[in-house]
Amino acid sequence: MAQAETGAPPRQSHRFLWLYALAVAGGAVSYVPFLTLLLPVRVTDLAGNxxxxxxxxxxxxxxxxxxxxxxxxxxxxxxxxxxxxxxxGGLLLSCLLLVSVSEAQTPAHLIGLIVVWQLSLNMMLAPLTAWAGDVVPDAQKGLLGGLLAFAPAMGAAAGALVTIPGLADPDARLILVALLVAGMVLPVVLFGKPVPMPHLMRSGAELPGSRRTFRRGAVSRMWLARLLVQIAEAALFAYLLIWFVSIDDSFTDSDTARIFAVVLGLSVPLALLAGRWSDRRDRPILPLAIGAGIGTGGLLIMALAQDLAGAIAGYVVFGLSTGVFLALHSSQTLRVLPRPETRGRDLGLFNLTNTMPSLIMPWLTIMLVPLFGFAGLFVALAALAAIATALLVTMPSSN
Incomplete structure (x- = not known):
């Protein structure tokens, strides 16, 4: 009532925002430990060489x-x-299918299970992502983006937890992951109780709390900018250890994991600060452009690195800046989508920027590394990040 009387824009409750961020982190927990740690062990058991x-x-x-x-x-x-x-429905099916992976007897059976598991997992993830667009006003999307930075860190932490020696055998680890996911996703469904935001479901309306709007073409710029940064992110995720070892052969996978953990942990407060700043100043795109620009610098530092210290420094710069970029981009994308009635579908199209890099990055690496080494790859990735920066800096707004 006070909001209506004062004309203040409606705001979503912090309870919902925090529980929603927990649920999104649960989404990360549902696939990060499994795909990076538990699945390779199962495939090794079934496929050997x-x-x-x-x-x-x-x-x-x-x-x-x-x-x-x-x-x-x-x-x-x-x-x-x-x-x-x-x-x-997606939560229930994906957890059941995750646990059933232990029953796979052949590699072909396992591939089939993974495909069906991916279908059920995205039955949960796609509507969960769109839900934020339905109930979080533009004036809080920076804060939402900052909170979403917890998701990658929680995914990595869950992987470390379920693989503690002696805690659980391989089959029990799958059950433990399923329980963690359910425990993180269910609270927002049961207790989130979001404040209704009917204005967010109207196309072309003057939206309370939405101060800055964007012209035609903003969606394609946001999509392409994320794809370019994600290609660089995917390449570093896949080949960082190999590159570190090429510089110092005493470097181990454990050392790489610690660096990943530090970068993910530090990116959370940075994303929260940047998100809150963007809300207060009504500058939703500027932190994205800065993040992509600093990421470009980090890649160039890596290309020029001659020793391990320089290599690690370059990756930390890149990892922190792109961690903030990806978290805030996820929330600010909701601002530029033009049609609330197709929000879930459109976010699914944006999700291609998360899956396509895995198909593009290996070919880019195969073309560049044999001829120019990792330095050549990093320069090419820096060029992609620079293009992303230019796309965001020049994005036209209508006010």
Whole structure:
């Protein structure tokens, strides 16, 4: 009532924002420990010497399934006009299928299970992502983006937790992951109780709390900018250890994991600060442009690095800046989508920027590294990040 009387824009409750961020982190927990740690062990048990080949098959088939499912279930939740039943259905099915991975007896059986698991997982993730667009006003999207930075860190932390020696055997680890996911996603469904925001469901309306709008073309710029940065991110995720070892052969996978953990942890407060600043100053795109620009610098530092200290410094600069970029981009994308009635489907199309880099990055690496070394790869990735920066800096707004 006070908001209506004073004309103040409606704001979403902090309870919902925090529980929603917890649920999104649960989404990360649902796939990060499994795909990076638990699945390779299972594939090794089943495929032996052909592990690398079957992991490649799984990655390709899983990426295609995830891309299609994210668009499809996003569209389905648009058509039904509700998100929660899809979230709950996807949560239940994906947890059951995750646990059933231990029953796979052949590599082909495992690939089939992973494809169906990806379909069910995105039945949960696509409506969950769109839900934020339905109930979080533009004036709080920076804060939302900062909170979303917790997701990658929680995914990595869950991987460390479930693999503690002696805590659980391989089959029990799958059950533990499923329980963690349910425990993180269910609270927002049961207790989130978001403040209704009917104005966020109207196309072309003058939206309370939405001070800055964007012209035609903003969606394509946001999509392409994220894709370019994600290609660089995917390349570093896949080849960082190999590059570090090429500089210092005493460097281990444990050392790399610690660096990842530090970068992910530090990116959370940075994203929160940047998100709150963007809300207060009504500058939603500027932190994205700065993040992509600093990421470009980090890649150039890596290209010029001659020793391990320089290499680590360059990666820390890149990792922190792009961590902030990706978290805030996820929330500010909701601001530029033009049609609330197709929000879930459109976010599914944006999700292609998360899956396509895994298909593009290996070929880019194969073309560049044999001829120019990792320095050449990093220069090329820096050029992509610089293009992303230019796209964002020159994005036209209508006010």
């Amino acid at each position: 052909e592990t690398i080949t079957y992991l490649a098959y799984i990655a390709f088939a899983g990426a295609i399934a995830a891309s299609i499912a994210n668009i499809g279930f996003g569209w389905a939740s648009d058509r039904t006009g509700t998100r929660v039943p899809w979230i709950l």
